[in-house]
Amino acid sequence: MKIVFLIAAMMATGLIDSAVAAPKSSKQRCEIVKKKIRDIESRMRAGYSASQGIRLEQRLRELKKDRYRYCR
Numbered sequence: 001m002k003i004v005f006l007i008a009a010m011m012a013t014g015l016i017d018s019a020v021a022a023p024k025s026s027k028q029r030c031e032i033v034k035k036k037i038r039d040i041e042s043r044m045r046a047g048y049s050a051s052q053g054i055r056l057e058q059r060l061r062e063l064k065k066d067r068y069r070y071c072r
Contacts, residue, residue, distance in 0.1 A: 030071040037063045 040060050048056060 026070045030067070033063055033066045033070055037067065 037060065040056055040063065044056055
């Protein structure tokens with residue numbers, strides 16, 4: 001039950017991509033990545049546990065790499 005709730009919460013916050021069609025252009029991908037970064041940074045400002053912090057920071061690093069790739 002906890003896992004289902006966790007997955008649903010992560011999907012709602014954008015930590016797990018939903019099954020939607022992939023964006024077609026780098027510009028669209030860039031905007032999506034920027035939004036996900038803003039969402040995670042907002043979540044981090046709201047507070048988190050140590051284990052959540054590790055996951056959030058890891059995801060944020062991945063998204064920043066994506067931002068570098070798509071937003072140039």
